[in-house]
Amino acid sequence: MGKLPIDEKIKLTSGQGNWHLFESALLEGRSINVADGPHGVRVYGKAVDAGNFLNQSNLMPATLFPSASAMASTWNKELIENVGKIIGRECRYYQIDVLLGPGINLKRSPLGGRNFEYYSEDPYLTSTIAEAFVKGVQSEHVGACIKHFGLNEQETMRRFVDVKVDERTMHEMYLYPFYKVIKNAQPWMVMSSYNRLNGVYASESSYLLKDILRKRWGYQGVVVSDWGAVQDKVKSLKNGMNIDMPGPSAFESKVKDALQQGTLTERELDESLKPVFDLHKRIQTTQKLKDINFEKHHQRAKSVAEEAIVLLENDGVLPIKNHQTKLGIVGDFAKHPRINGGGSATVRPYKQEIPYDAFKEVFDNIDYAQAYQEEETTDALIAEAVDVAKASDIVLFFTGTTKATETEGQDRPHMMLPVSHLNVFNAMRKINKNIVVILSNGSALDLRSVRPHSRAILETWFLGGAAGKAIVDVVIGAVNPSGRLQETFPYMVEHTPHYPTFPSLETVDYSQDLIMNGYRFYDTHRYEVLYPFGYGLSYATIDYSDIRFVNASDNQSIISVEVTLENHSDIDAYETVQLYVGKNIEYLIKPEKELKAFEKVFVRAKSKAIVTIKVEREAFETYDTRRQQFVVYNGCYTIHVGRHSRAIYATHSVDITDKVTFHPAITFDYPIKFLKLYYPHWYEYIETHYRPLRWHEQEAPIWRILNSYQRHKGIDDVILKQLMKDIKADLDASNK
Ligand code: GLC
Numbered sequence: 019m020g021k022l023p024i025d026e027k028i029k030l031t032s033g034q035g036n037w038h039l040f041e042s043a044l045l046e047g048r049s050i051n052v053a054d055g056p057h058g059v060r061v062y063g064k065a066v067d068a069g070n071f072l073n074q075s076n077l078m079p080a081t082l083f084p085s086a087s088a089m090a091s092t093w094n095k096e097l098i099e100n101v102g103k104i105i106g107r108e109c110r111y112y113q114i115d116v117l118l119g120p121g122i123n124l125k126r127s128p129l130g131g132r133n134f135e136y137y138s139e140d141p142y143l144t145s146t147i148a149e150a151f152v153k154g155v156q157s158e159h160v161g162a163c164i165k166h167f168g169l170n171e172q173e174t175m176r177r178f179v180d181v182k183v184d185e186r187t188m189h190e191m192y193l194y195p196f197y198k199v200i201k202n203a204q205p206w207m208v209m210s211s212y213n214r215l216n217g218v219y220a221s222e223s224s225y226l227l228k229d230i231l232r233k234r235w236g237y238q239g240v241v242v243s244d245w246g247a248v249q250d251k252v253k254s255l256k257n258g259m260n261i262d263m264p265g266p267s268a269f270e271s272k273v274k275d276a277l278q279q280g281t282l283t284e285r286e287l288d289e290s291l292k293p294v295f296d297l298h299k300r301i302q303t304t305q306k307l308k309d310i311n312f313e314k315h316h317q318r319a320k321s322v323a324e325e326a327i328v329l330l331e332n333d334g335v336l337p338i339k340n341h342q343t344k345l346g347i348v349g350d351f352a353k354h355p356r357i358n359g360g361g362s363a364t365v366r367p368y369k370q371e372i373p374y375d376a377f378k379e380v381f382d383n384i385d386y387a388q389a390y391q392e393e394e395t396t397d398a399l400i401a402e403a404v405d406v407a408k409a410s411d412i413v414l415f416f417t418g419t420t421k422a423t424e425t426e427g428q429d430r431p432h433m434m435l436p437v438s439h440l441n442v443f444n445a446m447r448k449i450n451k452n453i454v455v456i457l458s459n460g461s462a463l464d465l466r467s468v469r470p471h472s473r474a475i476l477e478t479w480f481l482g483g484a485a486g487k488a489i490v491d492v493v494i495g496a497v498n499p500s501g502r503l504q505e506t507f508p509y510m511v512e513h514t515p516h517y518p519t520f521p522s523l524e525t526v527d528y529s530q531d532l533i534m535n536g537y538r539f540y541d542t543h544r545y546e547v548l549y550p551f552g553y554g555l556s557y558a559t560i561d562y563s564d565i566r567f568v569n570a571s572d573n574q575s576i577i578s579v580e581v582t583l584e585n586h587s588d589i590d591a592y593e594t595v596q597l598y599v600g601k602n603i604e605y606l607i608k609p610e611k612e613l614k615a616f617e618k619v620f621v622r623a624k625s626k627a628i629v630t631i632k633v634e635r636e637a638f639e640t641y642d643t644r645r646q647q648f649v650v651y652n653g654c655y656t657i658h659v660g661r662h663s664r665a666i667y668a669t670h671s672v673d674i675t676d677k678v679t680f681h682p683a684i685t686f687d688y689p690i691k692f693l694k695l696y697y698p699h700w701y702e703y704i705e706t707h708y709r710p711l712r713w714h715e716q717e718a719p720i721w722r723i724l725n726s727y728q729r730h731k732g733i734d735d736v737i738l739k740q741l742m743k744d745i746k747a748d749l750d751a752s753n754k
Contacts, residue, residue: 019291021044022042022044025274027287027288028273028287029042030042030291030294031260031261031267031273031287031290032265032267033262033263035264035265035266036245037052037053037062037264038050038051040297047301047302048301050115050116050301052114052117052118053116054118054119054362054364054365055119055362055363055365056121056363057082057085057358057363058080058083058108058482059108059114059117059365060363060364061078061080061112061114062076063076063077063078077364077365079312079366080312081104081108081312081365081367081482081483082319082357082358082366082368082482083105083319083483083484084319084322084323084326084480084484085134085135085479085481086134086135086136086137087133087134087135087137087460087461087479087504087505088322088323088478088481088482088501089137089326090137090143091325091328091501091502091503091504092618093501093504093616094325094618095146095147095149096150098151098322099150099153100318101318101319102155103155103158104315104318105117105154106156106158106159106160108310108315109155110158110159110160110304110306110307115160115297115301115304116206116297117162118163118165118209118362119163119165120148120151120152120162121165121363122136122144122164122196123136123165123166123168123169123170123192123211124136124140124144124171125138125139125171125505126139126516126520126528126535127171127516127520127521128461128462128508128514129429129430129431129433129461129514129520130171130429130430130461131172131359131424131426131429132359132426133505134358134461135361137504138504139505139536139537139551140504140536141192141194141195142612142613143504145195148164148195149199149203152164152203153203156203159303159304159305160304161205161206161207161239162203162206163206163207163208163209163242164199164200164209165208165209165211166209166212167196167208167226167231167241168192168193168196168220168226169181169183169192169193169215169528170211170213172520172522172526173427173428173429173521174428174522176427177212177213177247178213179214179521179523179524180524180525180526181213181215181525181526182526182527182528182529183215183216183528183529183531184643186641187528187530187531187532189641190532190640191532191535192531196208200231201235204239206239206297207239207240207241207242207297208231208239208240208241209241209242209244210226210227210241212244212246212247219247219250221243221247221254221259222257224256224258227257227258227259228257231258234646240261240296241258241261242261242262243261246264248267248269250269251267252269252272252273255287259290261294312369315368316368316369316484323478323481323484323485323488324492325501325592326478326481327476327479327488327497327499327501328477328499328501328503328554329474329477329492329501329555329556330476330554331469331472331555332475332555333473335452335454335474336492336557337492337493337494337557339494341380341381341494342381342383343411343412344384344410344412345413346384346406346407346409346413346414347373347384347387347413347414348387348403348406348407348416348442348446349389349416349439350388350389351418351456352373352374352386352416352456353372353386355371355373355458355481355485355486356419356421356459357480358480358482359424359460359480360426360427361427367482370483370485371485371486372486374386376489376490377490379490380494385406387399387402387403387405387406389439390438392421392436393420393422393436394438395439399442400441400445403442403445404445404449407446407449407450407453410452412453413450413454414456415454415455415456416456417435417443417458418457418463419435419458432511433463434463434464435463435464435465435468440468443468451473452473453471453472453473454472454493455468455472455474455475455476456476457476457478458480458485459479460480461505462505462507462508463507464509464510464511465507465548466510469548476489476493476499495589498556498558498592499555499556499557500554500556500594502554502594503550503551503553503662504551505551506536506540506550506551506663507548507549508545508548509548513540513545513547515539516534532607533607533608533609537609538610541609541664542610550665551613551662552596552613552662552663553663554594554662556591557587557591558585558589560593561583561584561586562581562582562583562595562660562661562668563582564581565581565582565667566579566580567579567657567670567672568580570633575632575633575635576633576635576674577632578630578633579597579657579659580628581628581629582627582628583619583621583626583629584626585622585623585625587623588623590620590622591620591621591623592620593619593621594616594619595617595631596613596659596660596661596663597614597637598611598657598658598660599614599637599638599656600656600657600658602655602656603652603653604695614637615631615634615637617629617631631659633657636648638650638655638672653673653674654671654672655671655674656669656672657670682696684720684749686721686746686749687719688719689716690717690719690723692720693720694716697748700748704724704741711723720745721742724738724742
């Protein structure tokens with residue numbers, strides 16, 4: 019670095035084009051190549067000018083996996099680690115050094131335009147799946163880039179909105195996945211987000227990029243900006259953002275001026291380039307793969323699709339065992355499947371299955387009707403669909419969101435299915451009650467008008483290249499659906515906690531999201547929902563029994579839970595046992611329960627399986643804003659164990675008597691009531707040595723009560739001073 023002329027260093031602080039960085043004739047070794055995205059690698063066959071990098075025509079083929087929503091719906095850590103590994107291998111085949119994914123923001127409203135590209139509404143599930151994915155990618159000596167750091171949960175005005183958030187909500191929810199993945203999987207890269215955080219652009223926020231990321235979390239990797247996110251490059255370089263993407267930078271002259279004027283020093287420039295030099299060195303040893311087995315990878319994508327599909331409703335019409343059944347396959351999505359959301363996650367699939375063709379492989383009598391084209395339909399198309407429905411035993415109605423409504427860069431205008439699709443559905447159900455609805459969407463839908471008239475509903479998300487046989491295998495029972503919802507399906511958008519404010523154009527307030535997001539909101543406030551977080555049906559009947567809570571021996575885990583599962587059916591099944599933790603500590607704001615552990619268990623037909631879930635200390639943690647770290651407060655907690663957030667089969671109280679006692683950093687200006695709450699020994703001391711305090715004194719400051727004693731009770735000044743000194747010492751000691 020020392021040998022490089024300063025102009026070359028300045029050049030290196032930006033990308034070279036969209037997908038390369040650190041390209042320099044003065045550097046040994048090749049440039050660093052990056053490529054999107056979370057569902058598969060998006061590589062261009064030839065250099066793409068900045069203008070049309072979303073033009074997909076000259077993309078190289080790659081495995082397009084089911085979307086992040088689908089991956090999280092598998093609740094299968096090992097499977098998603100393998101997905102990461104496969105994408106890592108395809109990166110090596112195309113000599114991509116860092117994959118620009120996973121996206122680990124949370125689903126804050128079902129209307130979020132990129133929810134398809136994010137895992138869950140819940141930070142713990144997001145962290146667990148993301149950690150597995152990153153470990154998988156990096157096991158191939160290819161980097162993963164966690165994005166978008168941070169609090170980028172709406173697409174509307176994403177380059178401008180200012181997100182206001184309190185520290186606790188930020189750490190316990192929106193930064194939590196970044197914190198856990200950095201701690202447990204060491205991603206090579208972090209992408210700073212477009213938006214502002216508490217008034218400062220994330221890509222120039224020293225609070226985010228230095229204080230939190232570097233100092234508190236000890237992150238050593240590279241920070242790139244989101245594409246075009248840098249607003250003031252000098253500030254960005256000084257505040258912890260290393261590479262301004264894409265290149266060439268619009269700020270080159272400004273950086274030169276700043277160096278001349280001394281508002282930016284060469285030392286700061288070197289400091290900003292250090293992690294990138296480390297990455298540049300690291301990638302020189304990554305071996306390009308000479309060949310790749312796309313077919314094998316496609317099969318893996320199919321197994322992800324099988325485990326991602328969530329059976330939402332089934333009155334027994336599924337599985338369809340009789341392959342002579344006359345099937346009416348209705349909906350354009352059956353022939354032109356919705357395989358992904360729009361925008362930078364796009365991939366050109368090496369192989370694209372077609373649901374209709376997959377069904378033709380199995381069923382002999384199939385009629386088809388297009389029924390609609392995206393959002394549009396006509397009377398003729400509806401009439402055709404009705405004719406098919408009339409002639410069929412069972413209708414498979416393919417519907418979901420359209421390209422126009424679920425994509426990066428905009429939020430969804432509503433949660434409904436397209437009106438045209440509903441018109442088709444309502445026309446068909448009048449002459450044939452046997453309708454199975456097959457959904458393709460990236461985030462929750464309002465299904466009120468569909469659910470009462472469907473005999474079964476399959477949530478298939480966006481299944482990528484494997485949008486075909488996996489659906490058939492679930493429909494015929496070759497695969498027993500095991501997907502579980504990673505986000506709540508509320509009845510309607512009006513029930514969502516952020517309905518009045520999502521999306522906002524200027525300022526978005528995340529405060530109180532601790533209890534105002536997803537199931538944290540619905541469960542804490544006892545709202546009815548259409549389908550709860552963690553929900554999903556199976557073809558098998560699985561019972562839970564003998565749920566035991568055993569105090570753990572090793573110091574890391576507090577308690578372990580043993581559950582017996584019995585599969586009464588003649589079909590093998592996977593069951594995801596879920597464990598939530600709630601609190602009973604007065605005045606500590608927490609949702610009714612939070613997901614803190616889960617295990618996906620194989621239960622063979624007609625047999626039992628016993629699963630043990632260890633509950634770690636961190637399951638009881640709270641972010642303490644005074645200590646600026648996660649701590650476990652003393653108190654009583656409740657563990658909930660069940661099939662999903664609304665099907666809890668056992669609860670157990672756990673008393674944590676840890677060192678840290680929860681209380682605010684009180685001072686003598688606080689009401690005496692706080693002394694009673696958090697320092698009861700002092701409160702009792704005062705009452706026994708002087709007199710009981712009356713109700714109207716509870717909100718008076720501590721100093722005032724003590725002084726009033728001196729005046730009225732003639733307390734010896736020395737004793738009072740000593741008492742105040744002792745109380746103050748106690749307060750200060752626990753405020754550390
Ligand atoms: C986009 C996205 C980001 C993506 C990048 C490169 O704007 O926000 O996720 O990786 O630009 O395509």
